[in-house]
Amino acid sequence: DVKVTQSSRYLVKRTGEKVFLECVQDMDHENMFWYRQDPGLGLRLIYFSYDVKMKEKGDIPEGYSVSREKKERFSLILESASTNQTSMYLCASRLGVSYGYTFGSGTRLTVV
Amino acid sequence: AQTVTQSQPEMSVQEAETVTLSCTYDTSESDYYLFWYKQPPSRQMILVIRQEAYKQQNATENRFSVNFQKAAKSFSLKISDSQLGDAAMYFCAYRRRNTGNQFYFGTGTSLTVIP
Numbered sequence: 001d002v003k004v005t006q007s008s009r010y011l012v013k014r015t016g017e018k019v020f021l022e023c024v025q026d027m028d029h030e031n032m033f034w035y036r037q038d039p040g041l042g043l044r045l046i047y048f049s050y051d052v053k054m055k056e057k058g059d060i061p062e063g064y065s066v067s068r069e070k071k072e073r074f075s076l077i078l079e080s081a082s083t084n085q086t087s088m089y090l091c092a093s094r095l096g097v098s099y100g101y102t103f104g105s106g107t108r109l110t111v112v
Numbered sequence: 113a114q115t116v117t118q119s120q121p122e123m124s125v126q127e128a129e130t131v132t133l134s135c136t137y138d139t140s141e142s143d144y145y146l147f148w149y150k151q152p153p154s155r156q157m158i159l160v161i162r163q164e165a166y167k168q169q170n171a172t173e174n175r176f177s178v179n180f181q182k183a184a185k186s187f188s189l190k191i192s193d194s195q196l197g198d199a200a201m202y203f204c205a206y207r208r209r210n211t212g213n214q215f216y217f218g219t220g221t222s223l224t225v226i227p
Contacts, residue, residue: 044217058214100159103156
């Protein structure tokens with residue numbers, strides 16, 4: 001089975017800190033995604049990457065950046081964390097356009 | 113833009129009974145995929161079922177089946193013989209067929225299974 005691993009299950013950071021959320025997949029998937037999940041809002045796409053060093057903005061990229069230096073790893077970066085970025089962050093990967101997602105278990109980030 | 117609407121924030125069902133979760137979507141595309149994902153307390157999203165819009169036959173996976181009404185843009189999920197392990201948040205999702213990298217998700221329905 002494909003595994004998508006998010007490095008932290010829970011994270012607490014202070015306002016203004018630079019935060020890195022890491023996601024690693026082990027099946028050579030081309031596409032990787034970062035979503036944010038909030039109650040009543042569902043999942044919203046922050047950024048995605050369809051290849052190494054390639055990235056595209058999703059619906060809510062403001063305040064975030066991403067890095068994909070290796071195929072298996074896709075990092076989400078909060079340059080200066082703010083309290084409105086407190087949320088659940090879900091990483092997903094996919095082999096290609098015709099395939100469904102495999103999700104990680106999520107990182108619940110609290111910014112205080 | 114595509115939107116996906118789940119109008120039932122919470123549902124409950126007695127164990128062994130049947131429950132239907134509703135989903136409607138808005139798109140001008142004719143060819144696309146629809147999905148139901150399950151998110152249990154472990155938080156990992158799991159694909160339950162997938163429907164291709166060009167197929168008229170409703171998808172079925174064991175106790176899970178869909179009622180896909182393309183003209184009405186409706187995609188409901190039926191869970192038969194509900195089990196305690198079915199308790200989870202369920203998300204409906206849409207994706208365009210060929211060029212669509214992005215999934216569009218609904219806001220979710222929290223399903224409780226009553227023993």
